[in-house]
Amino acid sequence: MPKSNDKTIGASSSLLRWLAGVGMIAPATLIVVGLFVYPFMDSLIGSFQNAKSQWTLDNYLYVIDTYHNDFLYTLVICLVSLVLVLALAALLAGWLRLKADPFVEFLFKIPLFVPFVVVGHAMRVFLAPHGTLNSLLASTGWFNPDVMPSVAFSTTGLIVALVWKNIGLTLLLVMGAFRGINSSYLEAARNTGAGGFRLIKDMMIPMSWGTISVAGVLTFTSMIGNFSIPAMLGDAGGSQMLMIDLYYELVYRHDSGAANAIGVVSYIASMGAAIYYVKKVAKS
Known part of the structure; x- marks a missing residue:
């Protein structure tokens, strides 16, 4: 019992x-x-369905034929912005690891608390043909305000806005990894003559590559699914990012099948990055 x-x-x-x-x-x-x-x-x-709920591949054929250039354009924008964000975050995090500066750290954390739509509007005003940036440059007398280039509604403007918005989170993640490195390793490298840049490039980045990769995955998926910034800074006469195409199909053409196909294509584009992120999380 x-x-x-x-x-x-x-x-x-x-x-x-x-x-x-x-x-x-x-x-x-x-x-x-x-x-x-x-x-x-x-x-x-x-x-995979048309307006009559019939199974078909027409939505994907239409999306590929109509928006293949926009798909490539979106990938290029996201990859270039990602490289710039990671490079800038690594340099800043390394510098803050070696020389703590709370004010600089605070400045680069501000984008964390600014909504995407506010970033798009602010960058539109700042980078417009007669916006804040061009007005400041013209006030020096070195530039003609009537021939100043418009950065706002261009590929450059998109990249600048995406980099600024995503730098805060990426810096926070990378800085946490850099601060977790044992100071004795850095001191040993200093004793052998390594300067600040060498410490960042040859010590901090390799020792924090897992965290940097995860930060890159999160940043890339955020960029590829962003709508507000491309809507405010994109060039209506040229290539667009995929979320703008999705909005157009859904709101103006009322074609939910094509909009769903664009969404699935966007998901597939970021799925590889998402799988890598899940594996990293599982290992840690």
């Missing part, structure tokens, strides 16, 4: 632990299913 009671108690304890574990993960699981899995599956199914 005692042994039977022990088994019963052990089974009940195991069941309670299992139920407690399920209860702990249930809210997060429901959020992921409700806000990501269900909408994505609904979009995936809709991308």
